[in-house]
Amino acid sequence: MVIEISCEEVWREISNYLENDVSPELRARLEAHFKGCGHCTAVVKGAGNVVQLIKAGTVFDLPDGFSNRLYKRLEDRLATKRPKRSNH
């Protein structure tokens, strides 16, 4: 028998649920709750959709030339650290 869980308790566990970090017993309780609660279902699916959209990887790009400028600056710093050649 699955013990009921309140919406407040669900909200506290939604992060863990989305991270797959809940016990099987708690997962069963949460999923039973989702079946009967449209609001909590919308919350977990909404948060899950946001995660999926972000992970689609199409949204966040580096500025053009970022890598080149970074490594140029690093190279300039490394050059000052290298021992200077002797002239004789």
Next chain:
Amino acid sequence: MRAPVCTRVLQRGIEGPILAVTKPQVEVSEAALIERVAAGDTGAFYELVRPCERALFLAARGILGNDADAEEIAQEAVLKAFSSLRRFRRESKFCTWVIQIALNEARMRLRKQRRTLYESLDQPRGEDEDDYVPRDFADWREIPLEALQRKELREGLNRAIASLAPKYREVLVLRDIENLSIAETARALSITEVSVKTRLLRARLQVRDALAPGIDGSWSVGATEYKKVRPW
């Protein structure tokens, strides 16, 4: 101090079963690169930094809010990491450590700029226990993913994330965009894992709230036009 076995094995070029019983491949590669830098192979430092580029930029941008400052901070964090590499204790991944440096540099930059909208850094970081109640729309509809993939919605997502308070934006960037674990995110931000999870949920839900239809529920995938409740 003698290098660990896995590193010496790597240096001798031995492969196969011996490597299978040593540390996971990612850690061996990182440790080996650090050893090479320590031995004078400064080119190996580029390989250490390469996987961290985007995380550094996004972490700094999350605090500073503009590309130019974020790029400058990312560069300074990398230079600082190079100078301080011998102080890296390897208690976390290298990228996590450099992200911490970038976040500290970004916060110091912001403090110098005296932006009044930024929350005080001296406030105790234990204020996540109050309950956040997700918005309850009168006529809530789940956002279909295919609708979210439209370009304007991706732009809306960018704006939604930019509008988050810095402490929520930071966790979202590190966990959901850069895929750091909860533990690594907590370490990078110097907060507890519980705080990461709390802030992460709030960040995700606030982004959802920003993307969701308005109270009149006027959202429909099949409709040829829809009322834009939010001025995207």
